[in-house]
Amino acid sequence: MASVSAQTDLRQAINAISDVIQNRPLPLREFDQIYMKAGDMVLQTMIIAQRFAKRDLVFIGDGDSISLCLAYAMHRGVIEEGPNKILVLDFDERMVNAIERFADKERISDKISARLYNCIDPLPDDLLGEFSAFYTNPPWGASNLGESVNVFAERGMEACGPDAVGVVVIADDPNVDWSKRVLFEVQKFAQEQQFFVQEMQPMLHAYHLDDAPDLKSCNLFFRSHPDRKITTRSYELHGKRLESFYGRNQPLRVKYVREKVRVDYGKAPSETYVLDPLEGANGS
Numbered sequence: 001m002a003s004v005s006a007q008t009d010l011r012q013a014i015n016a017i018s019d020v021i022q023n024r025p026l027p028l029r030e031f032d033q034i035y036m037k038a039g040d041m042v043l044q045t046m047i048i049a050q051r052f053a054k055r056d057l058v059f060i061g062d063g064d065s066i067s068l069c070l071a072y073a074m075h076r077g078v079i080e081e082g083p084n085k086i087l088v089l090d091f092d093e094r095m096v097n098a099i100e101r102f103a104d105k106e107r108i109s110d111k112i113s114a115r116l117y118n119c120i121d122p123l124p125d126d127l128l129g130e131f132s133a134f135y136t137n138p139p140w141g142a143s144n145l146g147e148s149v150n151v152f153a154e155r156g157m158e159a160c161g162p163d164a165v166g167v168v169v170i171a172d173d174p175n176v177d178w179s180k181r182v183l184f185e186v187q188k189f190a191q192e193q194q195f196f197v198q199e200m201q202p203m204l205h206a207y208h209l210d211d212a213p214d215l216k217s218c219n220l221f222f223r224s225h226p227d228r229k230i231t232t233r234s235y236e237l238h239g240k241r242l243e244s245f246y247g248r249n250q251p252l253r254v255k256y257v258r259e260k261v262r263v264d265y266g267k268a269p270s271e272t273y274v275l276d277p278l279e280g281a282n283g284s
């Protein structure tokens with residue numbers, strides 16, 4: 001049986017991740033926002049904290065909020081080591097604002113920040129080569145042979161300088177042929193970008209995915225070739241690379257998802273419920 005202190009540690013870890021989950025905006029399925037399950041987020045936070053300890057880490061999209069789990073778990077003393085600084089790039093302003101609000105409230109803005117960015121656009125000059133690690137859990141590229149995965153991974157690689165590492169979190173199921181094709185294409189693409197596979201942790205995470213509840217994802221870790229040329233100019237993406245980006249016949253057409261400001265942020269929207277008064281309580 002686990003010792004008392006191990007149980008306490010686990011409870012603290014789950015409670016920290018639970019605070020982050022509570023902060024996440026509701027997912028938009030049309031943009032492949034499909035959230036990782038809580039237990040796997042705890043495990044993923046531990047793995048990434050250790051793998052990317054002391055590195056400057058950029059996230060290309062992060063609806064799951066693993067970025068915030070890392071920063072917050074370090075702050076709460078749940079994990080002892082982790083990345084130095086974290087930047088999240090996402091085209092959904094709700095994600096960006098949720099991270100910034102949480103960081104501000106918990107006073108961890110020195111550790112984590114977020115910025116609005118669509119990966120169709122060139123990576124801003126001030127980010128090129130500035131990081132030593134990247135993390136992406138992209139649209140999984142089932143209908144475009146992994147091209148959407150490659151687009152996200154490419155932006156992460158562009159953001160990294162020498163001796164870089166990165167992780168791509170994508171579908172992995174030996175019974176699902178498209179996931180095997182995508183895994184193959186992504187590894188090929190990474191090699192063209194002068195990154196090699198360092199390790200693969202297969203079938204690791206589960207998701208809140210109604211139509212495929214058993215589909216798992218893996219951690220595919222990459223490391224840069226020692227002679228890799230660092231990117232000094234980034235380009236806009238177009239044409240074929242944007243087709244079926246979020247699924248069959250669902251190209252990338254949206255620049256940003258904008259947040260509608262609500263005064264009752266964090267509370268259940270009043271349109272989602274009605275109150276039946278107790279008998280006699282409404283003055284009748």
Ligand SMILES: C[S@@+](CC[C@H](N)C(=O)[O-])C[C@H]1O[C@@H](n2cnc3c(N)ncnc32)[C@H](O)[C@@H]1O
Nearest residue numbers: 032033034061062063064091092118119138139
């Ligand atoms: C595509 S989802 C993948 C599933 C992942 N489990 C999640 O829900 O976060 C990952 C993140 O990428 C963001 N994203 C989607 N399209 C994007 C784009 N064109 N540029 C930048 N971020 C994007 C989403 O807002 C989301 O936060």
